[in-house]
Amino acid sequence: DAGVIQSPRHEVTEMGQEVTLRCKPISGHDYLFWYRQTMMRGLELLIYFNNNVPIDDSGMPEDRFSAKMPNASFSTLKIQPSEPRDSAVYFCASSRDTPGATNEKLFFGSGTQLSVL
Amino acid sequence: ILNVEQSPQSLHVQEGDSTNFTCSFPSSNFYALHWYRWETAKSPEALFVMTLNGDEKKKGRISATLNTKEGYSYLYIKGSQPEDSATYLCAFYNQGGKLIFGQGTELSVKP
Numbered sequence: 001d002a003g004v005i006q007s008p009r010h011e012v013t014e015m016g017q018e019v020t021l022r023c024k025p026i027s028g029h030d031y032l033f034w035y036r037q038t039m040m041r042g043l044e045l046l047i048y049f050n051n052n053v054p055i056d057d058s059g060m061p062e063d064r065f066s067a068k069m070p071n072a073s074f075s076t077l078k079i080q081p082s083e084p085r086d087s088a089v090y091f092c093a094s095s096r097d098t099p100g101a102t103n104e105k106l107f108f109g110s111g112t113q114l115s116v117l
Numbered sequence: 118i119l120n121v122e123q124s125p126q127s128l129h130v131q132e133g134d135s136t137n138f139t140c141s142f143p144s145s146n147f148y149a150l151h152w153y154r155w156e157t158a159k160s161p162e163a164l165f166v167m168t169l170n171g172d173e174k175k176k177g178r179i180s181a182t183l184n185t186k187e188g189y190s191y192l193y194i195k196g197s198q199p200e201d202s203a204t205y206l207c208a209f210y211n212q213g214g215k216l217i218f219g220q221g222t223e224l225s226v227k228p
Contacts, residue, residue: 033216043161043206043218056214091160100148100210105163 006092006109014117018080021112023092024073031098033106034067034077037089049075050098082116089113121209123219130197131227137193138222140207144188149210152181152192155221156203164192164205197226 005024013019025032034046047057052069060067064083069075079086093106122141130136142150149168153161165174170185178195194201204221 035218042220045215045217048215059215098210098214099151099166099208099216100168100214102149102168103166104149105151105166106153106161106216108160108162110160 004092004094004107004109006090006112008112009110010113010115012115012117013082015083016081017116018078019082019086019114019116021077021090021092021114023075023077023109025075025092025094026096026107027073029094029096029107031095032069032075033093033095034075035091035093037091037111043091046077079114082114084116087114087116121207121217121219123205123207123222125222126220127223127225129225129227132198134197134226135193135195136197136224137191138205138224140190140192140209140219142188142190142207142209143211144186146212147185147188147209148212150183150185150190151208151210151216152190153206153208153218154203155206161206192222194224197224199226199228202226 007022030051033048036044046059047067049069067077089111091111092109095106097104124139151166152164154164155161165181167183172183174181180193183190202225204223206221208216208218210216
């Protein structure tokens with residue numbers, strides 16, 4: 001399996017533009033997570049899905065952020081409009097079962113480095 | 118707010134030294150404690166997932182222990198090597214259903 005695949009690896013955009021980040025989880029994994037990495041806050045959970053259904057989006061910073069998972073093999077995180085403070089590395093991760101279960105670990109994608117100018 | 122605290126924030130050791138660092142988490146509603154290793158320019162990779170009080174896990178020179186009653190876990194590295202240089206993250210999972218990460222301990226091993 002190729003692992004969790006994220007695209008693009010790098011995104012540079014101007015303030016006000018729409019940004020869409022993409023993620024393909026590992027086949028057979030029922031859980032998908034979006035995290036944001038910043039110096040100030042570390043790895044922050046934004047939203048997670050179970051069987052394509054959003055379970056908890058309380059970490060999404062504001063209405064400018066939205067996430068979808070139309071099927072088991074694809075998810076998007078959209079920022080519209082983007083702002084400079086959104087600049088961060090955005091990670092997607094997947095797991096076969098809940099991370100609370102024995103030996104169930106997260107597999108991370110390579111991340112998207114977002115720079116909003 | 119669930120706080121996961123890691124200490125120290127950074128650590129510099131010589132090759133061959135053994136080292137350890139701490140992860141503190143809320144002791145109530147505990148489900149699991151994860152450790153991840155994060156090398157620069159790469160993605161975090163899982164080391165251990167522990168679910169039971171008293172759990173001890175080992176992978177090569179790296180081992181971890183878990184105390185859910187007092188809310189802490191230790192990660193040990195025996196005979197550190199330069200390739201062990203990375204940020205080590207712990208993450209706590211409770212009944213709320215979220216995996217919450219600490220800020221990490223940045224380890225640098227000098228040859």
